Amino acid sequence: MRRLIAALFAVLIASAAQAVEMGDDGLHKPDWLRETFKDLQEDRAEAEAEGKRLMIIVEQRGCSYCREMHEKTFTDPRVKSMLEEDYFPVQVNLHGDLEIVDIDGEVLSEKAATRKWGVLFTPTMILLPMEVSDDASAAAQAAAVMPGAFSASTTLDLLTWVKEERYLDQSEEDFQRYHARMVSERGGEGID
Numbered sequence: 001m002r003r004l005i006a007a008l009f010a011v012l013i014a015s016a017a018q019a020v021e022m023g024d025d026g027l028h029k030p031d032w033l034r035e036t037f038k039d040l041q042e043d044r045a046e047a048e049a050e051g052k053r054l055m056i057i058v059e060q061r062g063c064s065y066c067r068e069m070h071e072k073t074f075t076d077p078r079v080k081s082m083l084e085e086d087y088f089p090v091q092v093n094l095h096g097d098l099e100i101v102d103i104d105g106e107v108l109s110e111k112a113a114t115r116k117w118g119v120l121f122t123p124t125m126i127l128l129p130m131e132v133s134d135d136a137s138a139a140a141q142a143a144a145v146m147p148g149a150f151s152a153s154t155t156l157d158l159l160t161w162v163k164e165e166r167y168l169d170q171s172e173e174d175f176q177r178y179h180a181r182m183v184s185e186r187g188g189e190g191i192d
Helices: 002-018 040-049 066-075 076-085 110-116 151-162 175-185
Strands: 054-058 086-095 100-101 108-109 124-127 144-147
Touching: 002 144, 040 086, 040 100, 076 086, 076 151, 086 110, 100 124, 108 110, 108 124, 124 151, 151 175
Parallel strands: 054 086
Antiparallel strands: 054 124, 100 108, 124 144
């Protein structure tokens, strides 16, 4: 009985350690997420000054897939390290009313922006290239868009694929082939 109680206590502690703080808006607020005024033109400039890529994460209150990404995927040390070192992650609420400035300068609410970008699922990650112009929306210039929750290995592969600018020439290896090669090189780890 004592061992059972100790095991249950260990599970509770491990679960609490993976929990991510929630904001007043009901969205997860990990420490690597950038709190900004949601002016994506300014965010892009700040990301560029830091040598990072702008990444937009669209989420919504009560999203079980968002919770899964925050508790299982984003806490993976490999993924978390890339999010901190190589990306400038900005969170957008799928149903939010906060004002946002898109890359093209259009001012609109978060929910109007996500409709403009064609986001249907949460979470959705929009990863931008290092160089963007101010004549198209964030989604129109995306290097990659990841709609839905994926494993740490798949997410790591996408973050790496974008960071290494493999999207610029997909004639020999698009993301799916790159991911399959990475899974094979890891001995099957990352199949999901």
